[in-house]
Amino acid sequence: MSHTDETGTRQRDTGDGLSSSDDERPTIEPTVSPSTAALGVETLTKQFGEVVAVDDLSLGVETGELRAIIGPNGAGKTTLFNCIMGTLDPTAGTVYLSGDDITADAEERRPHLGMARSFQSNQLFADQTVLENIRLVAQTAEQGAFSMDLLRSHHTVGRERAIEIADDVGLQANLGTEATNLPHGEQRRLGIAMALATDPDVLLLDEPTSGMSPGATAETASLIEDIRDERGLTVILIEHDMDVVLSISDRLTVLDRGSIIATGPPDAVQGNQVVQDAYLGGMREEI
Amino acid sequence: MTEETTQESVPRLPTRLERYRIPLGLLVLVLALRPVVSSDLLLGYNAIASKMLIMMLFVAGFNLLFGYTGLLSFGHAMFLGFGLYIPAIFVSNGPGLLPAGGGVTFLFGVALAVAGVAAYGYLLGRLIVGMGEIYFALLTLAFSQAIYFIVLRDPAGLTGGSNGLTQGTLPAFVEQTRGEIAIEAFGQSLDWYWAVALVFLVGMLALWQIVRSPFGRSLVAVSENEQLARAMGVNTTRYKIWSVTFSGIFSALAGVLLMIQSSGAAIENLSVFTSGDTVLMAVLGGVNYFFGPVVGAFSWLFVEDFLTGFELWQFPLSELTLVTVDLSDILVYWQFLLGALFVVVVLTAPEEGIWGYLSSVAEWLRTKLTEVIG
Numbered sequence: 076m077s078h079t080d081e082t083g084t085r086q087r088d089t090g091d092g093l094s095s096s097d098d099e100r101p102t103i104e105p106t107v108s109p110s111t112a113a114l115g116v117e118t119l120t121k122q123f124g125e126v127v128a129v130d131d132l133s134l135g136v137e138t139g140e141l142r143a144i145i146g147p148n149g150a151g152k153t154t155l156f157n158c159i160m161g162t163l164d165p166t167a168g169t170v171y172l173s174g175d176d177i178t179a180d181a182e183e184r185r186p187h188l189g190m191a192r193s194f195q196s197n198q199l200f201a202d203q204t205v206l207e208n209i210r211l212v213a214q215t216a217e218q219g220a221f222s223m224d225l226l227r228s229h230h231t232v233g234r235e236r237a238i239e240i241a242d243d244v245g246l247q248a249n250l251g252t253e254a255t256n257l258p259h260g261e262q263r264r265l266g267i268a269m270a271l272a273t274d275p276d277v278l279l280l281d282e283p284t285s286g287m288s289p290g291a292t293a294e295t296a297s298l299i300e301d302i303r304d305e306r307g308l309t310v311i312l313i314e315h316d317m318d319v320v321l322s323i324s325d326r327l328t329v330l331d332r333g334s335i336i337a338t339g340p341p342d343a344v345q346g347n348q349v350v351q352d353a354y355l356g357g358m359r360e361e362i
Numbered sequence: 363m364t365e366e367t368t369q370e371s372v373p374r375l376p377t378r379l380e381r382y383r384i385p386l387g388l389l390v391l392v393l394a395l396r397p398v399v400s401s402d403l404l405l406g407y408n409a410i411a412s413k414m415l416i417m418m419l420f421v422a423g424f425n426l427l428f429g430y431t432g433l434l435s436f437g438h439a440m441f442l443g444f445g446l447y448i449p450a451i452f453v454s455n456g457p458g459l460l461p462a463g464g465g466v467t468f469l470f471g472v473a474l475a476v477a478g479v480a481a482y483g484y485l486l487g488r489l490i491v492g493m494g495e496i497y498f499a500l501l502t503l504a505f506s507q508a509i510y511f512i513v514l515r516d517p518a519g520l521t522g523g524s525n526g527l528t529q530g531t532l533p534a535f536v537e538q539t540r541g542e543i544a545i546e547a548f549g550q551s552l553d554w555y556w557a558v559a560l561v562f563l564v565g566m567l568a569l570w571q572i573v574r575s576p577f578g579r580s581l582v583a584v585s586e587n588e589q590l591a592r593a594m595g596v597n598t599t600r601y602k603i604w605s606v607t608f609s610g611i612f613s614a615l616a617g618v619l620l621m622i623q624s625s626g627a628a629i630e631n632l633s634v635f636t637s638g639d640t641v642l643m644a645v646l647g648g649v650n651y652f653f654g655p656v657v658g659a660f661s662w663l664f665v666e667d668f669l670t671g672f673e674l675w676q677f678p679l680s681e682l683t684l685v686t687v688d689l690s691d692i693l694v695y696w697q698f699l700l701g702a703l704f705v706v707v708v709l710t711a712p713e714e715g716i717w718g719y720l721s722s723v724a725e726w727l728r729t730k731l732t733e734v735i736g
Contacts, residue, residue, distance in 0.1 A: 160593065186595030198590040200583055202650075206373055211583050212594045214576050220597035223604070224576040230375055232576045238372055251373040273595055 106326065106338060107135035110171050113309040114159070114190070114277045119168030121154050121333075128154040129165070130333035136277075138173075141303050141310045143320040143341070146330035152313045153195055155330070156279050160192050161185050172277065183220050191275035193266035195282050195313070201255040205246055205265055208254050209237035212272035237272060243305075244268045244298060260291045264298070271302065277309045278302075284316050292316055296323050321345070384570050384652055391656065392559040399664065408542065409623070412558040414663050416619045419565050421643045421655035423612025428641070429649035429713075430573055431605040432585025433491065436499045437506025439636035441479055441610040445617020446627040447513065448475035450531040451520050465547075468533035475614050483610030487603035503634065510632045521627075528626040536622055543622065558619055565615050570652065572608060581605055646704055648715025657717045662700065669696035 109115025112135035121129040129151045136142045144152050157163040159170055161182035170178045172188055180188065200208050213233030218224060224232070241247050244264050249257060254265060263283055270278055283299065284292040296319040303310045314320050320327060320341060327344045329337045337344050344350055396411035398404065424438045452471030456462025460470055490501045516523035537544045543554035572578045583591040584598045584605075592598050621627055630636070639662070647658020707715055714722075 162589075162593065181597075183592045183595050183597045186593070192593060194590070194593070198587060198593070200586040200590065202586060203582070204373060207579075211579060214579065215595045218576060220595055221600040222576065222580075225572060225578075227576060228381075228574055229576045229579040247372075269590075269594060 107137050109133055109135040109169070110176075111174055112136050112171065113138040113140070113173055114311065115171040116155070116159060117169045117171065119155070119158060119170070120166045121151070121158050121163060122166045127333050129158060132168075132330075132333065132335060134328065134335065134338075136309055136311055138309055139303075139307055141300070141312065141323060141325045142328060143312045143314050143324035143326070144328045144330060145314060145317075145320060149332075150330040151333040152330055153281055154333075156192060156281055156311075156313065159279065160190065186216065186273040186275070187220060189274075189276040190279065191270040191273040191277075192279040193263075193270045193281060193283060195285070197259070197262040197266060199254040199262060199265060201253070203254060204250065205241060205252050205254060205257065206234075206237055206250040208265060209240055209268050209272050210234055212269045213237045213240070216273045233272075240268050240271050243271070243302070245294075260287050260295075263287065264295065267298070267302075271306075275308065277311070279311045281313045282315060283312070284314065284319055292319060295319075299323060385567060387653065388563055388566050388570075392563060396555050404668070408555060410663065410667055412555045412619075412623055414660055415555075415558050415562040416616050416623060417643070417659040417663060418656045419562050419619070420613050420616035421640055421647070421659045422566060422569055422652075423609050423616060424640050425644045425649055425655045426569060426572065426581075426612065427605050427609035428644055429651075429654065430578065430585060431581045431602060432495070432588070433602060433605065434495065434499045434641070435502040435606075435609070435637075436641065437502035437504070437634075437637050438609075438613055438640045439632050439634070440502075440506040440509045441483065441613035442617040442620065442636065443509060443513065443627075443632045444475045444479040444482070444610070445472075445614035445619075446621045446631055447521060447527070447617075448472075448478060449618055450527045450621050450627040453533050454527055454530040455520070463530055463532075463534050465533045465535045468535075472618050475618060476611055479610045479614040480607055483607040484603060487606035491602035491606065492599055503637070506632075506637055507634060510629070510634070513629060513632055521629075524629055526626055526628040526630075528628075531626045532622060538625065554623070558623070561615065561619060565612055569612060573652065577601075577604075642700075642704055645712065646700070646707055646715055648713065648717035648719075650713045651715070651717045651721070654715050654717045657720070658715060661703075661716060665700055666696055669699065 107115070109117040115133075115135040117133050119129055119132045119134075120127065132151075132155065144155070146152055154163065158165045158168075161177075161180060161184075165178065168178070169176055172185075172190055175188075177185065177188060200211060203211070210229075210233045213236040214229070217233055217236075238247070238250065241250055244267055246261060246264060246268060249261055254262065257265060263285070267280065267283060270280070280299065284295045287295060296316075299310060299312065300323045302308060312320075312324065314324075324341055326338060327341045328335055329344060329347075329350045337347050337350050339347075392415065395414060396408065399414065400408050400411050420438075420442060423441075424435065427433050427435055427438075449468055449471030452460065452474070453463055453468050456464065456467055460467040486502075486505060490498055493501065513521045514523055521527065532538070535545055535547045537546050537551070545552040545554065545557045573581075580591075580596055580601050583594075583596055584601050588598050617631075620631065643658040643662045644655050645658070646661060647656065648654030711718055
């Protein structure tokens with residue numbers, strides 16, 4: 076009798092205390108199975124010599140989800156991105172894109188499979204105009220990784236699409252500017268525009284608001300949200316600005332020393348003791 | 363209102379005149395080059411003008427790889443060598459059914475040179491483009507030296523070793539009288555300069571089409587930021603391989619012309635000095651510009667010829683001389699003067715070169731002029 080009571084109480088407790096309990100509790104497991112997610116990694120490890128940058132990490136991001144990844148410096152966030160995008164070969168583990176194992180696909184293949192990234196430091200075709208930066212990517216998306224298209228003028232390929240995308244990210248006034256002469260914030264946005272020009276299903280953004288003023292940061296955050304909503308993208312976002320993370324992400328994943336220590340809705344993760352320890356621990360180490 | 367603003371900010375497409383700026387420039391160049399540089403006031407002989415066009419085509423071919431793709435070849439003489447030696451070997455030997463000295467034999471030789479250089483460039487590219495910039499430069503140098511020494515060893519008596527090929531290398535349709543070359547075909551006689559100008563124009567227009575095509579823009583993406591290009595889905599390796607291939611073809615084409623121009627194949631053209639001069643000419647002219655190699659090759663050959671032939675400085679006129687200075691002792695060091703100019707270019711604007719300076723000055727003048735007028 077008492078046993079039944081206990082079980083009943085526990086069940087009722089959980090049900091009453093936290094509405095839709097499973098979603099809200101921070102967990103360390105992937106929320107969806109990596110092999111069926113829009114993007115997933117399974118038991119991924121990346122070692123640089125003795126240093127384990129990503130440690131047996133599993134993660135699944137649902138279609139249409141906006142996932143933020145946070146963690147102290149050196150937690151392995153960018154290394155994780157580099158493994159997902161094929162810039163680095165993982166030491167072990169598997170990367171899935173909508174259920175397909177793409178671990179062995181070359182880096183330049185992946186944008187054509189439906190995934191694209193922006194970089195943490197501004198990576199641009201510096202001497203080209205904003206239009207040409209985006210157009211080059213649109214051309215590649217249209218023609219494939221290699222095309223012996225010798226007989227046309229480049230003006231006939233990808234131009235309209237590039238102008239459209241520049242419009243979407245608010246760079247329409249800068250189309251004729253050389254990328255290197257753009258202000259920092261606009262360069263960050265050009266990075267997003269170029270990733271969009273690959274026509275991705277999954278978009279990985281590495282600190283898209285870094286170095287921006289609070290105003291520009293808020294603008295960029297709502298831009299990312301709009302892009303996700305309008306194009307139905309799955310977005311994974313490395314971000315340090317907690318306001319951005321809390322306002323736009325559906326789920327939050329906290330990385331520390333190459334492992335996930337918590338995943339869940341932003342509010343729940345924020346209050347998590349393990350997460351706070353990790354951040355505080357990180358700060359102590361830096362001092 | 364807003365629509366208007368958006369319209370204005372979109373860079374307009376080039377107008378028809380702007381689009382054909384480069385072909386027009388090339389046409390003006392070939393029409394004006396010989397009358398100007400071969401006039402008695404300047405260099406005073408015809409052969410220099412055609413030599414200039416040939417070297418311009420060669421360096422422009424080199425710059426497809428260097429300026430447009432970002433790959434520095436330190437052995438470009440080897441590609442020139444395909445065009446120099448293969449037709450010369452064919453014409454002087456007359457292999458199989460092809461008669462020695464025949465026009466058809468020559469054309470077969472040219473076809474084989476182009477096919478050979480394309481295959482060689484492609485395979486070499488596959489082998490070495492993935493190894494990084496420095497190794498690319500070193501390996502092109504190494505391969506070029508290997509070819510140089512093979513030719514020097516005179517395998518099967520084909521290449522003439524250190525003497526090169528000087529006897530019977532010209533096909534029957536090439537007429538030589540007192541140093542002037544003419545092409546005799548279909549009962550017509552075409553001056554050598556115009557024959558070169560024709561090939562030069564076709565070659566340069568093909569290069570121009572390559573760099574303005576989507577393919578050419580991908581080469582630029584590779585040279586500007588390879589990491590980004592790859593992340594955005596560009597197969598950088600394949601573009602580099604094809605850039606080596608095309609660059610080799612244009613250089614071999616220049617080699618064919620050079621063989622006729624100099625009545626044979628000289629081994630010096632295969633040497634590391636030729637490869638080095640190529641790099642210097644391109645940088646001197648400005649690797650970022652289509653006309654950079656053209657200006658670079660022109661300046662190089664002009665300064666060389668002008669200064670070495672310029673021994674007495676007579677002032678104010680040779681007919682009415684008040685002062686005479688013997689300059690021959692100083693001017694044999696023409697390479698020093700070019701070297702000094704090269705150093706200035708590299709230190710101030712390594713990718714701009716002479717053409718870059720000229721464009722900046724032209725741009726400045728245009729702004730000043732519009733200020734004054736408008």
